[in-house]
Each structure stands twice: as structure tokens, then as C-alpha cells.
Amino acid sequence: MKDVRPAHKDAYELILEAIDIGVYGPGDRLVESELAERFGVSRTPIREALQRLETQSLLARDGRSLIVASLSHDQMAELYVVRAELEGLAARLAARHATAEEVRVLRAMVDEDRKLLNDPSAMSRANRRFHKQIHLASHNRYLVQQLDLVHRTMALMATTSLAIEGRGQDALSEHQAIVSAIEAGDGDAAYAALKTHISIAFETRLRHDAEALMAGG
Missing domain, CATH: 1.10.10.10 (Winged helix-like DNA-binding domain superfamily/Winged helix DNA-binding domain)
Structure with a gap:
């Protein structure tokens, strides 16, 4: 084709x-x-x-x-550590530098993405778009470049954690908390909210992989 x-x-x-x-x-x-x-x-x-x-x-x-390529367990864990730190930094910088227009776009994304909860593939694409918008709102080109590389590597994971039942709704609530902190100009809260979001996503993936292993065994 x-x-x-x-x-x-x-x-x-x-x-x-x-x-x-x-x-x-x-x-x-x-x-x-x-x-x-x-x-x-x-x-x-x-x-x-x-x-x-x-x-x-x-x-x-x-x-x-x-x-x-595919990622081993250790590679995935290492990637999430780096991602959490870099994403957290992006949120902190966005809280300082995001324009009012950028904040409104982030809010609109969260609202629009609620319509996609029954479509994990669309949710995954929307999630990448949301995170990219935060990267851009950091107004730091070097950080954006590093996060682009991290997110390219994330594509090597065969499934998205957003496909797990209930995760989509929880992820949107976490996105809402991130945007609220950025809008308030609270860098520490934005950093913590995004790191927590990544940590929960990683834990969700680990639980899913462990259950899949048990089912296969």
C-alpha cells in the first residue's frame, strides 16, 4: 500500500x-x-x-x-527515569514562561480529549500532542530536542498504558492538575504533578506487563 x-x-x-x-x-x-x-x-x-x-x-x-528495536525491562525503567525528570523540568519552565494562549490551548486539549476515552489509539496520539505542547511551552529549545528523542524511543513500546481500563480517565485528571499548576505559575507544583503522572503511567505499565506474564505462564 x-x-x-x-x-x-x-x-x-x-x-x-x-x-x-x-x-x-x-x-x-x-x-x-x-x-x-x-x-x-x-x-x-x-x-x-x-x-x-x-x-x-x-x-x-x-x-x-x-x-x-524493542526495549528490555531495564531499558524501559531507565527511560522512564529520564523522561520523568525532563518532563518535570518542562512543566516547571512552562509554569514560568507559558503564554496565556499556550495555557488555553492546553486546557482545550484536556477538554477535547475526554471525547476519546473509548479509543486508546486516539488517546495515545492526543497524549503525545499534549506533552509536546508542554515541551514547547517551556520555551527551551534544547530541552525540547532531548524530549523529542525520549518520545521517539517511547514508540518502541508495543502497547500504550492508556489502553488499560480506567487509565485514560485517570490520565486526563492528571493532565488537568498539570495544566492548573502551569496556569497558576507554580513551577514546583507543575514539576511534581508531571513527575507523578509519569510515575503512575510507569507503574500501570509494570502491573500490566506482570499480569500478561502471569497469563502467558
């Missing part, structure tokens, strides 16, 4: 987005010719994009093939 290629996206961005939205998941093999056909580009930029993604550890070697 050939995808329509947006003019502003290069091969790297197209492949990255496909991984991010789950077109390709952990363990899936990426073939140059198939990707070139899907995205309507030549194989040279596809090859260069695959090399770049491998360098960033988003792809791994399986013999002569490249596959979407």
Missing part, C-alpha cells in the same frame, strides 16, 4: 512517524524496497534514513535485516 507523502516530510520523518503510530512495531522487519514504494521515494534516502535510525538505536540488526 502506497502512502501519500507530505511534501514537508523526508524519509527519516516518514519512517519515524510510521513507527510512532504503530504501522511498524517492535520486531517488524524494514525493507528498503517496500518502504520506498510505500512512501513514494527512492531507495537512497530510505537507506540513509534507516542508517540514521539504527545509529539512534531505534532499529536493530537481525542478521542482515533491520528490525524495529
